[in-house]
Amino acid sequence: MEIKAAVVNEKSGAFSIETVSLDDPRPDEILVRVVGSGVCHTDLVVRDQYVPIPLPVVLGHEGAGVIESVGRDVTRVKKGDRVVLSYHSCGHCPSCEEGAPAYCDHLMPNNFSGRRIDGSASITRKGAEISANFFQQSSFATHALANVRNVVKVPDSVSLDLLPLYGPFGCGIQTGAGAVLNTLNPRAGTSIVVYGAGSVGLSAVMAARLAGCTTIVAVDLNESRLSLAMKLGATHVVNAKADNPVEFVQSVTGGRGADYSLETTALPQVLRQAVECLHARGVCGSIGLPPAGTEVTLDMLSILFGRTLRGIIEGDSVPGIFIGRLIELHQQGKFPVEKIMTHYRFDEINKAVAETEEGHAIKAVLHME
Template sequence: MSEQTQAKAAVVWKKGGPFQLEDVTIDAPQADEVLVRMVATGMCHTDMIVRDQYYPVPLPAVLGHEGAGIVERVGSRVTKVVPGDHVVMAFTFCGKCDLCQSGHPAYCREFFARNMGGGRIDGSTATQKEGKPLHDHFFGQSSFGTLAIATERNIVKVRKDVPLELLGPLGCGISTGAGAVLNSMKVTAGSSFAAFGSGAVGLSAIMAAKLAGATTIIAVDTKPNRLKLALELGATHAVNGQDEDAVEFIRRVTGGKGVDFTLESTGHPKVLRQAVDALDILGTCGVVGAPPMGTDASFDVNDLMVPGKSIRGIVEGDSVPDVFIPQLIDLYSQGKFPFDKLVKFYPLTQINEAAKDSEKGDTLKPVIRMSQAN
């Protein structure tokens, strides 16, 4: 039996159930793995939809996939980091398929199996409760706990002069929004952009659109506090979709044309339809909102074809984490990407409160501090 370490972790035992804080044991890292002592982990919409089984990740499981911490121990083949290094944990990927090799690891052919399979690719897990295995390796980390096992592939070494407790959300949500704009759609200087949904992902996209030089940036949401913050972070216009037709508002702002780029982050099919309808000729709509599996959406075929519009799905901002996360940290340190304005901290003991506040829209990006677990 491998050497084990005691830890605390938030476990989801059943569909729709709460996160329950449990005493668990974590196996020693395998040859290509890294044991990380967690400092803080962001909470993402995907954690909640897996809790509720929109995606069929096996339960019981330790979730959490926006982890930041300090390397405690490394496997025998690991050369990328050493104990004491600060790291952010991103999604995992095989590194060998054609898509990984061509610089698109977020579209790895084994993405679902490796990130949502409930364990390592061979089916084994590293986490136990009273000797019984718990599903883990969620996004290659399962970081809702005081310790996490990640792989050398999905950890990103980061600079030590930036607060580590802030950096976890760069592993998924923040990178998704910013990467959709900068990597996937490649929003251009002087262009127009609208974010349908101004939560953490949408606001990250708005900040990135400002960085890219877009000159018309429109925030769409139903929460006044989010729209107010969007204007502070770079939006030139904001519209409450409950009070006003967002498509008509966008056409009015753009002189009847529509925008060059839209990003849909709500996961609601009707909002996706609006994001497509709001496009100008040759416009592109990026889709990052995650509804339940099997959800259908509709669009007017001729309104798509004749104006040459595009709709594209985007995963993890089409980023290479080892490259993109350090870039975002540098931008943050220069005051150009103030994603800290989205963050509210909670102790691990209040993880369910964090989830509720996020779902109500009261908190944009909950971050769970592990130092307050005991």
């Protein structure tokens, strides 16, 4: 079928909305009419080829939409279901079987190859194959092919107007919230520092408030984002241009240091601060996606005396469970993610990307309809 898709044709190039051909769904695939998709930092990392997927490519991995048809082997969802699209996991490797699909042995090839799991292409342009199947969805398009492993059904009560808001739950929102609620799992009354007040970091701030953290420090360079962090649950904010975040955290924790920290910027010098702001047995989670080969320097003594540094993928989320919980929290008014979102028409994708990179949009959401 012919669809409209946003194609990146060259490194760091603009998104070009073009007519392409999308395959019919195979037995284990699902055809989704995309109504909305979030713009994520990971899309831009691939556009810039820090994670190289062959160009041209159709990106987008925070899609939400309505199922138009399913392959004959698909039984868990049906035509007409409203769904959020997330990352793909194989379901069979030790990590998947142990309930940790974000660490699937096949995570990289299944989500970043630009092809189906069997290596075939699903999108052609004028008869020539182009890369797609990004996170097994490529949702910067009017339609997407997904897999039963990365489709999450949402309640039928969710209106089509509201559904695009839940697209980013499939990656960025669940990454930040899950890093707090699933990975760090802080006890009520503890302290946490979140480095970076973008969509991932602010989702973490909201989750920290839900978890009962009583000292929540947000660190950023953007005053408007710090102001929003306060409204979303931060108890303190630090502009790193003006103040030393490590010293500030020491001052608001009685000189002891924080219980937990999250680093969302993918900057080595910030990761070091996120480790050094902790007390002796504190835990730092690293979320930001850096260019391949990025290295960080740490004082080994900062780790020796009990601190923990661990990487976190997708907020340690099992999407079929965690996304539904986040939607319920949002519907109860306890997780106000709409406050970090800016909405754009699909044909405004380059404006959405530019305003994201300029810091004016925290979480850009594209509307295909």
